[in-house]
Amino acid sequence: MAQGGNKNSGRRAIIDMRPDKNEIIKDIVLGRRSMAEIARRLGVDYSTVQRYRDEKITEEMRREIMAETRIQGIEADTEIINQDRMDIAMTYESLARRVEKLITKAEQNEDDGFALAAMEGLRKVLRDIATMQGKLAQNLTVNVSLAESKEWVTLRTILQEVCDEVPAAREPLLRRMRHHVLSVSQESGDAI
Known part of the structure; x- marks a missing residue:
């Protein structure tokens, strides 16, 4: 042993x-x-x-799995939202085509009152399409915390190892990181 x-x-x-x-x-x-x-x-x-x-x-493995799981969830939710956006857009476009057909038919039958009402309906549909497309055009923003990134966990481990090898490096490193407002603390409360 x-x-x-x-x-x-x-x-x-x-x-x-x-x-x-x-x-x-x-x-x-x-x-x-x-x-x-x-x-x-x-x-x-x-x-x-x-x-x-x-x-x-390891802690790195845990954080990587947690971050990957969160990102996969966000990607799945984004896919659902994007599919819903496409469904809404297709529904409005279909509705606009149907109203256009009604207007054409009313004009061919010389039913000006109905054509005018259909045009008003088309105007509303087109306004709704424009509003919806404006909302759909907004970018989705995904925020991933640096503390969860595999690279930061690795970098923090390297910094810890260097500070363990060269204890005099700890104070200047922490001072510079505080100056740049970088957090070096771990969840357990330990710091580099």
Whole structure:
């Protein structure tokens, strides 16, 4: 036990050998399934899954999965909104064509009163189309927090390692980051 008590340091974890490893990790991080359910599914003890969570799933992996999940949700919602926009636009265009046909038919039948009423209806439809297209043309904005980005988590880890190697670098680094209003604190309250 000269290796610090880790007798399994040469063995790969059972989850690492699975083809669905990434989905299992997502299940653990996102809580989509309980660890007991995951253990049952894999045919291992609960403590094996718990140990894997505690020893193998890094903070960077957690943040990346959380950010990816949020972005996927936003993309799915955006797709739904865009499809709804297309449906609305197609409905208004169809309505405008129908009103135009009514106007043409009324003019051919020399029914000026009906043609005038249809034109008023068409004017309203066209105004609604213009309003709707103006609303549809607005850009959707997606905000992703820098603290959740994989790059920032990696950079923060590198900065922490450098500050551990060169303790004198900690104070000037923090001073400059505060000057530029960059947060270096972690969720646990630790700072670089």
